[in-house]
Amino acid sequence: MIKHENFKLEKLSYIKIGCNVRNFIEVENEKDLLYTMKMKNPKLLGAMSNILFAGDEYDSTFISLRGEFLSIKRINETDVRVGAGVRLFTLLGFLADQGLSGLEEIVGIPGSMGGILFMNAGANGKSISDVLLEFDTVEKKSVNKDECQFSYRHSGIESPIEFMTFRFKKSNFLNVKAKMSEFLKKRNSAQPSDMPSLGCVFKNPSPDNPAWKLIDSVGMRSKCINDLCVSSKHSNFIVNTGKGKAKDFLYLSEEIKKRVKEKYNINLEYEIEILF
Structure with missing residues (x-):
């Protein structure tokens, strides 16, 4: 088990967004995992490729799998x-x-x-x-x-x-x-594979009605707030072109949801996880 203090989530986040956290623990085996799952507010993390760290601070124990789990x-x-x-x-x-x-x-x-x-x-x-x-x-x-x-x-x-x-x-x-x-x-x-992102932001409402088409139709393709942009290549992706912040991501994603709801009465559902 390896414990890290003041760990930067931004370093591992696929979209390069995340605050510093007090407790980040790498576990090597089931014994370690069971022990850490009993700590305060345990949160098991994967590759951090589809989670937006939207909080300014967390009172949680973040857990990463290593050792036998690899x-x-x-x-x-x-x-x-x-x-x-x-x-x-x-x-x-x-x-x-x-x-x-x-x-x-x-x-x-x-x-x-x-x-x-x-x-x-x-x-x-x-x-x-x-x-x-x-x-x-x-x-x-x-x-x-x-x-x-x-x-x-x-x-x-x-x-x-x-x-x-x-x-x-x-x-x-x-x-x-x-x-x-x-x-x-x-x-x-x-897809914008060469840009920091969290993959598809929203689930497709149906196979015949993909989220990207709805997003296009409400004029959100290529829209930016500071360094966060709806991708021009695939509009169900939000990419970080620099030092984007979680609040900018959420502004864009919520604006998308609002416009799609107003035009089609469809409630887009997040495919990513958002941790406040």
Whole structure:
């Protein structure tokens, strides 16, 4: 267990926004995790790729997974056990090397596996739950996929995730890498991957009514408040062009919600987490 005082959340935030916090702890194993979860206001963090730190200060214990939670193990011909702290790009590299197929569609999502499963993240018609077998949480082990109500960007999981097991299809390195390259090229051509952001800000109201089209139609594409801008490349992204602040992000996102509600009577729902 490694404890940090006066830790800058901005350093790890994907959108480069966040205050200094008094308690930031890296845990190496389940014993550490159980101990820290009993501390004052525990908050387990993933890769911090879809969380906006909107507070000026926090009276919380922030927890980051390291050690055994960064493990990946192939347990048979098709199944892989993964720690919740593993980054998606690390898992995808492992799968390519092992010639295992099933997650190429979601390449480029910049999260850790615990957070990706928690929100049932996905892309190109594929969600992480599509390949899930079971998972372990702090409170319960070997939870079968069928015990949860997975849906679009929702898992129903309430307890912190420790490990998960996925089932893939046998393929080969060249085929898996080729598919990943194809989907990554598509992603980078349509999204501002080179700019600090939190990914898609809002969930799509429906497959036929994506959030970006609604945002475009109310004139918010490319709108800026100081250094925070609605992306000109993909209007469901808000990017930080410099030293943007959380208040500027929230001004833009709430203005989007207001305009869409007024024009279409649709309540856009945040896909990101906002921590006040």
